[in-house]
Amino acid sequence: MVAPLESPFSRARIAPSLWDPVIRISHWGLALVVLSNAILTEGGSTLHVLAGWIGIGLLALRLLWGIVGPQEARFSAFPPNPLAALRHLRQLAQGRPEEYGSHNPAGAMMAYALWGLLAVVIATGLVMTGGRTPMQVAADQAAVASGDWSALVKPGESGDDEDENEGWKDAAEEVHEVAANLILFLVLLHVAGVALESRAMGRNLVRPMLTGSDKDRRK
Amino acid sequence: MTGRTPQEARRRQTAALVAFLLVQTLAVVFFIGDVIGDLREDPQSIHFIFEALVTGALTLGVVFGALALRRTIDLLRAQEAALDVARGALSDVIEAQFAAWGLTPAERDVGLLALKGLDVAEIAEVRGAAQGTVRAQLTRIYSKAGVSGRAQFAAYFVEDLMGQGLKAQA
Missing domain, CATH: 1.10.287 (Helix Hairpins)
Structure with a gap:
């Protein structure tokens, strides 16, 4: 069997030359969702909501994988540790970062920050749409387009209730936008970090997240 | 494979x-x-x-x-x-045996390629050497190892892999 890591952030092993398929799919899937919803789709549109719901699935799958997945995919292999993250960044600045069996401590903090912000964006998005599925959003929009505005009024909403609801939705919208912009900022930071780390380690860190290389796999 | x-x-x-x-x-x-x-x-x-x-x-x-x-x-x-692990163990065994036979670095290279199943022409091409040179090196290797030829040379390591039991019965 594969030898278990003795401690989190073990120095005995280097990160896998190819991440497992669930990690890769959730990584690039979420990247696509974030980019498409930030740049391509219009907020509130069916496509925007649909991409968001796919994001829920991908995030849920990755979080489940963090509990039941293989060693280096589990949260226990890269616990959130801000002090270790700072130490790693200092080593990176000095040009000699340590090797870890999973994400390095700084990368781990980035992953948790992105997942947390994604959860916030998803939750606020659900508040804004009243938790309607993309299918319902599409149906409502089709109804409104055909002149039936009653689709905008949901049963049970009236008077003060509605005002309070609108207040919540406005607040959610603010948080939704701020968190989304924060994600884009962190994505830039993440890409820069990977580039720096790859250079300092003299090894392409993007390849293990894509297909790996035949050489690495056969060795 | x-x-x-x-x-x-x-x-x-x-x-x-x-x-x-x-x-x-x-x-x-x-x-x-x-x-x-x-x-x-x-x-x-x-x-x-x-x-x-x-x-x-x-x-x-x-x-x-x-x-x-x-x-x-x-x-x-x-x-x-x-x-x-098996690959690593086999390569350890081969290395130790080559050292025990006193093979030169060039002979070790040729010996490894021969074990991998390359023929004289292929070994010569890989090493950029003349076929005559490779043939002479192989002859020296076999004589140092005390084997009659390529088949016995390869069998030497296969026998190791199959364990002691086979040796005792032979």
């Missing part, structure tokens, strides 16, 4: 499990959203109860799918690790 077939099969199995898992997870998310919508409207209806049951089963399916996938990935890695 012959050892790759079961591994290839397992890799394909992994890919299939991942695809299932992905589709199932997305389906679960949409179902849960739908069920929550129904819950707000009429939690007593048969429709809601039925859908909630289906969603629960689907969620369990996702969890078990993830566990099955993990097991497959672990198995695949264990096989690769075992193969690596």
Whole structure:
């Protein structure tokens, strides 16, 4: 069997030359969702909501994988540790970062920050749409387009209730936008970090997240 | 290599499990959203109860799918690790034996290529040497090893791999 890591952030092993398929799919899937919803789709549109719901699935799958997945995919292999993250960044600045069996401590903090912000964006998005599925959003929009505005009024909403609801939705919208912009900022930071780390380690860190290389796999 | 077939099969199995898992997870998310919508409207209806049951089963399916996938990935890695260990052990044995025979670095190279099954012409091409040189090196290797030729030379290490029991019976 594969030898278990003795401690989190073990120095005995280097990160896998190819991440497992669930990690890769959730990584690039979420990247696509974030980019498409930030740049391509219009907020509130069916496509925007649909991409968001796919994001829920991908995030849920990755979080489940963090509990039941293989060693280096589990949260226990890269616990959130801000002090270790700072130490790693200092080593990176000095040009000699340590090797870890999973994400390095700084990368781990980035992953948790992105997942947390994604959860916030998803939750606020659900508040804004009243938790309607993309299918319902599409149906409502089709109804409104055909002149039936009653689709905008949901049963049970009236008077003060509605005002309070609108207040919540406005607040959610603010948080939704701020968190989304924060994600884009962190994505830039993440890409820069990977580039720096790859250079300092003299090894392409993007390849293990894509297909790996035949050489690495056969060795 | 012959050892790759079961591994290839397992890799394909992994890919299939991942695809299932992905589709199932997305389906679960949409179902849960739908069920929550129904819950707000009429939690007593048969429709809601039925859908909630289906969603629960689907969620369990996702969890078990993830566990099955993990097991497959672990198995695949264990096989690769075992193969690596065997490779490493064999190369240790070969190195030690070559050193014991007092082979020169060039002879070790030629000996390794010969063990891998390359013929004289191929070895000459790989090393950029004349075929006559390679033939002379092979002859020296066989004489240092005290074997009659290539077949016995290769058998020397295969015998090691097969363990002591075979030797005792021979």
